[in-house]
Amino acid sequence: MLKKGDIALVILLVVAVIAGLAGIRFYRGGMKGDRIAVIKQENKVIREINLDEVQEAERLSLTGDYNNIILIEKGRIRFEESDCPDLVCVHTGWLDKTGSFAACLPNKSLIMIKGEGEEVDGATY
Numbered sequence: 001m002l003k004k005g006d007i008a009l010v011i012l013l014v015v016a017v018i019a020g021l022a023g024i025r026f027y028r029g030g031m032k033g034d035r036i037a038v039i040k041q042e043n044k045v046i047r048e049i050n051l052d053e054v055q056e057a058e059r060l061s062l063t064g065d066y067n068n069i070i071l072i073e074k075g076r077i078r079f080e081e082s083d084c085p086d087l088v089c090v091h092t093g094w095l096d097k098t099g100s101f102a103a104c105l106p107n108k109s110l111i112m113i114k115g116e117g118e119e120v121d122g123a124t125y
Contacts, residue, residue: 041062051113054073084105099113
């Protein structure tokens with residue numbers, strides 16, 4: 001038979017699980033709608049790609065002071081290779097969430113992910 005303390009513990013666990021699931025749903029809220037990857041070089045838009053509509057992997061080469069190879073897959077994008085000196089762009093890894101970005105400063109190139117209907121608010125970083 002359950003005691004008062006056991007019932008309280010079960011209720012507390014149920015509330016914690018529900019709160020955890022709600023937190024995960026809130027965190028993934030930025031993934032609703034279309035995620036558009038914008039690729040820029042020297043502040044000019046080179047290409048915009050709807051990541052949710054990508055059917056097969058693709059590589060895009062950017063040339064400039066240095067060379068970048070961008071890998072595009074369904075739902076994600078990254079700098080795969082670069083011959084820039086610091087390789088921060090490559091080490092940034094995969095981008096798959098609205099608002100995330102990676103930049104290769106030596107080559108003046110940028111990848112950022114925009115979401116459908118996004119607005120700037122107090123939680124934007």
